[in-house]
Amino acid sequence: MIKVLFFGPVADTIGQRSIDIEYRIDMSLQDLRESLAQRFPQAFGIVAFTAVNGVQTRNMRQLLADRSEIAFMAKFSGG
Amino acid sequence: MRASVRIQHEDFSQDEEIARLKTRSQRTGAVASFLGCARDFSEGRAVSEINFDAYADMALAEMTVMREQAIAMFTLIDASIVHRLGTVKSGDNIVFIATSAEHRAEALEGCQWLIDELKRRVPIWKKEITPDGDFWVVPHA
Numbered sequence: 001m002i003k004v005l006f007f008g009p010v011a012d013t014i015g016q017r018s019i020d021i022e023y024r025i026d027m028s029l030q031d032l033r034e035s036l037a038q039r040f041p042q043a044f045g046i047v048a049f050t051a052v053n054g055v056q057t058r059n060m061r062q063l064l065a066d067r068s069e070i071a072f073m074a075k076f077s078g079g
Numbered sequence: 080m081r082a083s084v085r086i087q088h089e090d091f092s093q094d095e096e097i098a099r100l101k102t103r104s105q106r107t108g109a110v111a112s113f114l115g116c117a118r119d120f121s122e123g124r125a126v127s128e129i130n131f132d133a134y135a136d137m138a139l140a141e142m143t144v145m146r147e148q149a150i151a152m153f154t155l156i157d158a159s160i161v162h163r164l165g166t167v168k169s170g171d172n173i174v175f176i177a178t179s180a181e182h183r184a185e186a187l188e189g190c191q192w193l194i195d196e197l198k199r200r201v202p203i204w205k206k207e208i209t210p211d212g213d214f215w216v217v218p219h220a
Contacts, residue, residue: 008132008204009215049202054137071134071202077216078131078138078162078203079115079174079194 002032002064005071006043013043023066030060032070049073083158084142086135086203088165090172096159100179103157111186112177113194119169121216124209129173131164134202138162145196153189155180160193162203 002021011017021032029050037044049056051071052064064070081099085091093114100110117129146158156179163173176193180186198218205216 005134007134007202008206011132012206012215051134051137051202054134054140056137071137073134073202074204074215075218076198076200076202077205077218078133078201079198 001067002027003067003069004032004036005069007071007073008077009046009074010043010072013046014040023064023068027064028060029057029062029064029070032064033060033072036072044072046074047072048075083160084139084146085161086133086138086142086164087161088163090163091161091175093172093175093177096161096175096177100157100159100177103179106181107156107179108181109183109186110177110179111183111190112175113190114172115174115194117167117169117171117173121207122214124207124211124214126169126207126209128169128208129167130206130208130213131162131167131173132204132206133162133164135164138201138203141201142197145193145200149178149189149193149196153178153180153185153192155185155189158189158193160197162197162201164203 142160158178161175178186178189207214
């Protein structure tokens with residue numbers, strides 16, 4: 001299982017803070033993003049950053065491990 | 080003793096944070112600080128309160144790395160970073176950064192660098208609550 005986390009404006013737009021996605025072998029970050037963007041196009045229109053297990057990444061070809069924690073995040077506005 | 084890097088719902092005391100830095104070393108010759116607080120007006124609208132959300136684990140990890148980087152880059156003696164989450168009323172404290180060093184230039188530069196990096200790197204989001212509705216803040220840069 002892959003745990004996908006949403007925060008702030010992305011969570012508000014989706015109406016959930018997390019969803020579980022069935023893990024499959026050779027699933028890449030890009031695969032996950034594309035499938036979720038189809039389900040939640042408005043939310044993914046504001047996604048600017050991605051993190052895998054709490055570490056920001058731009059490598060969308062990265063293959064995911066089972067039990068990974070993925071966050072799709074809008075631009076930060078703290079401070 | 081309280082941690083040097085924290086995210087918390089409750090308010091913080093600038094005096095306590097600065098006192099902790101001052102007692103860290105007798106070599107301390109300067110303490111610089113930045114306090115961010117909630118405005119009651121933004122983008123042409125009255126703002127009654129601000130709600131903060133965060134990816135807490137990642138935010139804390141990133142703030143901890145930033146503190147270590149600032150200490151190394153600016154030859155700081157110590158640094159504190161505290162950011163509030165949850166609901167903050169207009170006029171309340173949001174974020175506090177303090178840096179200590181032997182001399183003022185390092186302390187001031189380190190403090191400026193830390194707040195700039197926090198805004199750029201730390202996964203925290205703010206939503207302004209106004210009479211016209213609630214609005215997530217979109218950063219300008």
